[in-house]
Amino acid sequence: MKKRKEIERKWVLAAPPPLDDKPFDEIRQGYLFSGAAELRVRRTGNHCFITVKREGTKAARDEWENEIPEWAFDAIWPETKGRRLRKRRYSWREGRHKLELDIYEGKLEGLIVLETEFRSTKSRDRFVLPDWAAGAIEVTEDPRFRNESLAQHGLRGLRRRLQKREKEPRPEVGVVTE
Amino acid sequence: MKKRKEIERKWVLAAPPPLDDKPFDEIRQGYLFSGAAELRVRRTGNHCFITVKREGTKAARDEWENEIPEWAFDAIWPETKGRRLRKRRYSWREGRHKLELDIYEGKLEGLIVLETEFRSTKSRDRFVLPDWAAGAIEVTEDPRFRNESLAQHGLRGLRRRLQKREKEPRPEVGVVTE
Numbered sequence: 001m002k003k004r005k006e007i008e009r010k011w012v013l014a015a016p017p018p019l020d021d022k023p024f025d026e027i028r029q030g031y032l033f034s035g036a037a038e039l040r041v042r043r044t045g046n047h048c049f050i051t052v053k054r055e056g057t058k059a060a061r062d063e064w065e066n067e068i069p070e071w072a073f074d075a076i077w078p079e080t081k082g083r084r085l086r087k088r089r090y091s092w093r094e095g096r097h098k099l100e101l102d103i104y105e106g107k108l109e110g111l112i113v114l115e116t117e118f119r120s121t122k123s124r125d126r127f128v129l130p131d132w133a134a135g136a137i138e139v140t141e142d143p144r145f146r147n148e149s150l151a152q153h154g155l156r157g158l159r160r161r162l163q164k165r166e167k168e169p170r171p172e173v174g175v176v177t178e
Numbered sequence: 179m180k181k182r183k184e185i186e187r188k189w190v191l192a193a194p195p196p197l198d199d200k201p202f203d204e205i206r207q208g209y210l211f212s213g214a215a216e217l218r219v220r221r222t223g224n225h226c227f228i229t230v231k232r233e234g235t236k237a238a239r240d241e242w243e244n245e246i247p248e249w250a251f252d253a254i255w256p257e258t259k260g261r262r263l264r265k266r267r268y269s270w271r272e273g274r275h276k277l278e279l280d281i282y283e284g285k286l287e288g289l290i291v292l293e294t295e296f297r298s299t300k301s302r303d304r305f306v307l308p309d310w311a312a313g314a315i316e317v318t319e320d321p322r323f324r325n326e327s328l329a330q331h332g333l334r335g336l337r338r339r340l341q342k343r344e345k346e347p348r349p350e351v352g353v354v355t356e
Contacts (some may be wrong), residue, residue: 032210032217037253039210050228052250064250072230072242075215 006053006061006117007124010145011136013112016103018132024088027102030080034148041068041076044089048073085151094130107154113145184231184239184295185302188323189314191290194281196310202266205280208258212326219246219254222267226251263329272308285332291323 029042037054050072051065086105091098097116104111114133118124129136139145144158207220215232228250229243264283269276275294282289292311296302307314317323322336 033257039254039257052246052253054249054253062249064247066244068230069242071232071240075230075232076217079211079217 006063007119007121008115008117009124009127009138009140010113010115011129011133011138011140012145013101013114013133013136016101016112017130019090019101022090022092024090024103027087027089028084029147029151030077030084031148031151032076032079032083034083034152038148040148041073041080043073046070050076083148083151085147097127099130104150108150111150111155111158113139184241185297185299186293186295187302187305187316187318188291188293189307189311189316189318190323191279191292191311192313194279194290195308197268197279200268200270202268202281205265205267206262207325207329208255208262209326209329210254210257210261212261212330216326218326219251219258221251224248228254261326261329263325275305277308282328286328289328289333289336291317 025044027042027044029040032039032041034040037052040051040053042049042051048068048070049065050068051063053064054062056062085108087102087108088105090101090103093099097118100115102111102113102115104113114129114136116127118127143149144153144156203222205220205222207218210217210219212218215230218229218231220227220229226246226248227243228246229241231242232240234240263286265286266281266283268279268281271277275296278293280289280291280293282291292307292314294305296305321327322331322334
């Protein structure tokens, strides 16, 4: 059992960094419901989890997660139909930060998202992206890039709109506001 | 985390035994979904739980349960609307068995159910009800008396039909077959 506040930032990348033979996890996840709160099941390799999240303050959410047996995942999975996604997750440390790179598959193919968590808002605000992520567009505050929204609504032209945005002068803080 | 097979028997009682000042728990539970599998949240006193069950062989089911923080219960509860129930649960040992007596409230008021679990099917088959439960009608195999069914469909005249049945000669095994 775990309970914590998430403080994170998230960017959409134009292309992945060289991943060579970095290890990754195949992730499948589906939502029972989502909105102000969400209930999710996830399979990562041979491990399955159930997670409850709840909106908290800006960019911070309550989260509880626990491993569940595979039969329980299989029992819940059919109830998530229409609210699912698949991705490959690469995780590694770079400097003081653990980076997570999600390469989406299936209906979300082509979407590449970089995410990292912080222990404090101070550490969050100071963070500078690695050079290889040049041109990344921050989507931390954009609800359309939340996994539960991507699972339910898909991309709906989101990438095209982002690419168009990238050619225009961008605000100093890379948040997509539209 | 717990995973086990449930082997249990269940009876509807005409009246509760003398409960004097036996302790009880106020239970509220609601279902995200139910059927061949179910996902439930329950609040018992100050403790909240999430439970996954799956149909197994006759009178035995897979079950996984874990305590969740109160905020997570509160986050999930709204999603169980229309599939909820309330009851007082009295638990005590009588001989070698732990008995659980559920006195339902709200829309299920008047329903009194006695339940006990067994370690083996042998022990289950040998079990004899206490004298004070004379006239009890076994509903172990009756899906209408499952909590998830009661939560969703209510009593729908079940008690009346059971009382009528009680006046007729009953089969040797007290299963309600109709």
